[in-house]
Amino acid sequence: MSTATKDSPKGNANKDAPSLGRTSPMLSYFCVYNPTVGNKNDENNKEQILFYTAKKVVPLDVKLRQVGLAQALVNFTSAFSPSKSVQTVHTQKARLVFFQAEPNFWLHMSIELGISRYQIRDANGKLRTVTDYLDAELNDDAVEGILHAGYQMYKLLNGTFASVLPHDANTASLQAIRRLKNSIEEFFSDWIWKWDFDRLESMLFSSVFNGIPMQPILRQSYLKIHNITETIADDMKLDIKHLLVFNKDNASLIYHNPQLALSSVQLLRKLIVRLLERWSDMRKAEEWRRTANEEPVASKKDPKITSLKSLTKSFSQKNILSYFGSPSLKPTSAPGSVPDSPIASPEPNLIAALNVTPEIASDSSGTPSPAPSLRQGVFLSGLMKSTLHDSSSDPQHHRNVDIIKVYLDGDSDECNELSHQDACEDLQEYYFVVYKVCVVVDGKQ
């Protein structure tokens, strides 16, 4: 609720002055901790903080104090509610959010509430500044959902916390702790600062609840795609476990392998959105760079790179493209043209995302590659680290294709037989290959 603080009256403010401004809610601090790590008996155990970030620099004792408070609140509420401990705490100026991702692993953050300041004239005619803490604007479920979403994404990319560190972490080695800390920091340090709490409610369905926009397609197209994916799975030497097809423009889902649980599809889609963003950022940077350098560029053909290129193509490009041989997909005419977003195409542009189990990945023998100039798609992530060389550009314009491993809950077939909650404890590790198909209309880019 609103609280009034008496400030000195502003000198030249008009009568019934309008609002003095509004600050948005923003993150105060975020931390991941496990109270069982390190020396449990030591009050000032700093090992329990696995990750901490705040909007301003905070000394260690303050961090420990905050984590201590968090644990105290958890213990206090469990005395009354043993099944579910504290989730959110409303204070006058902030909101604290708690999430126990795994037994003894806690994600905790504090958000400063938005402030609205305005002036009113009180009974004596004096001007008074009223500070309103906008408590109602931050929804509890939404902020809890943020922590859930973060943990799900982390789990997708890194597996569970417990897989690195056992629950009762007394015996954990320092190495394991350090490894866990690094992976947590790598993921969360970027992720947590991306949230705009002001627009939380508009982002709810896409970001917090992981909604999937679905692309409506004709039944025939769906069947065609289904057949294509089955043929891919059969023909390729790799053991493809799951296949998804998305629309490139808005990452709406076109097709997914029925065995893949929808929750995994949600997370994979988020990943794809991120990759797309990164790719388009890089494209923009390239464009900018290209227009800046007017010099003609000579393509240097390094045999080593060519062979790598052919290697990557061998198990994907041409073969896949041959399957997508519907009349609307026209091959590019100009050799060496950089694939780009098409201006118009009757069929949606496709991204095929493949999940491949790790053992088979090393086997990469495939059919010999066709003309290297034929480019109809680009890998956003592959099965091995490679450097794709854009044939028209100079050596600086190469792009690294990263390996992305994801951890998904076990196949939903198995899950269906047992109860959903406790069956899928073990995560399966997969390689996540993303291939972006570009349709280039004749002559145009």
Added chain:
Amino acid sequence: MTDQQEQELSTSLDSSSSIGSSLSENNKMYNKLKRQGSRSSVLATRPGRSQSISKDSQKQVMNEDPDTKTWSRHKKHFFILSSAGKPIWTRYGDEAGISSLMGVIQAIISFFQADDDSVKCMNAGHHKFVFQLKDPLYLVAVAKTGESEAHLRDQLLYLHSQILSVLTSLQLTKIFEQRINFDLRRLLSGTEVFLDSLSTLFNNDHGFMLGALQCLRVSKTLRDQIGNALADGRPKDLLYAIIVSNGKLVTLLRPRKHSLHPSDLHLLFNMLTGSTTFRTAESWTPLCLPKLNSKGFLHAYICYIERDTAVVMISTNKDSFFELSDWKKQIVETLTSSGALLKLQQAADESYSASDIGIPALRHFIYKSKMHIQFTCPELEAPYTNPVNRRRLHRLYQRSHDRLHSKTRPLKLYYLAGEHESILGWITSSFELYVVFNATVPKSTVITSSNHLLRWIKKHEDMLFILNSPVF
């Protein structure tokens, strides 16, 4: 004194005259448990110290602390502690046993205060923890009843007012200024009954939520008769005179400029229901009415003039007991001779029910008249005589009230169709209405029936509400 009163006097004397100290201790506990009787809390036996009370043969536990199994099964806890962390009152359990819990609460509150912030509310699953800081007291409510933060905070403020009514705010702050570690229980001993009964009353009386008082339905002539009896021969220092019957207001005499705030009246009614001692004899007690003047004491004369009817007189003079007692005799004489007292008792016994109104499918309603700050509601009848259904109905009213009065998105009209019943909530500038129907009633019928009800209420307004109370 009538036979009845003599009987009651003897029984109360029995219970209070104790033989051994342990017996009185047991009796105190026993009385406390009876007062605390929220049936929804599940209580279990503790070996060695159990005592069965009622015909239900429900065994109840004597002492509880956070370690007993039943602690987490209570639906609503209240805690009052001083800013130094000393326990003052707790609804369930023994104050001494939970001092560590109070310490934790105090630590949490002071942690946030160190950052120039104050904790307001916490959510954990179905539980809500509401903190109300009223220096030098801290009040905490822990509830899994589904009540909203606003309602719980209101209830905490009522508990705070109750403490103020015993001590006055002046004394309270002075005590803690002098000695921050003071144990307030010493000063409050004997009045915890009222805190206990207030907690139970929250679940039964809608008046707390509405901020209004329920009036007894009596004919206008009867009410005027009683009012006239009050207006006559008023002693000099009298501030207010109130006739209460069965927890419902009959009429009151007040100075022209100062009307009584509903929360003060709630505290007074709570005093009447909370303790049986007032029934036995005339009582003269100092008290403070926080909304009227939180800094000073007034004196109250309380006497039951019929089985369920009591007269309460508030005076500014602490020596005017005999004057007021004489005046009471005069009033009783006037009323008995005209037969008004008997009629009043009759009216208190029979209260109207929803089916009396003659609107089909109408199960229950609450109508609050904003102008008069009074509300009326019929007696509960089937299916709400069953405690489970009654509680559900009560929660339904609370939820509707909360939604209509939401601070950020207030509503004027609210309709909720549930599995067992449907409710219509309607707020205008002159009234607030909550009507409950069968689950199967269509919306159009709901609206026409509600209008019908409003017409009925308007017609009987002078019987249902106190429109003109005598003033001086």
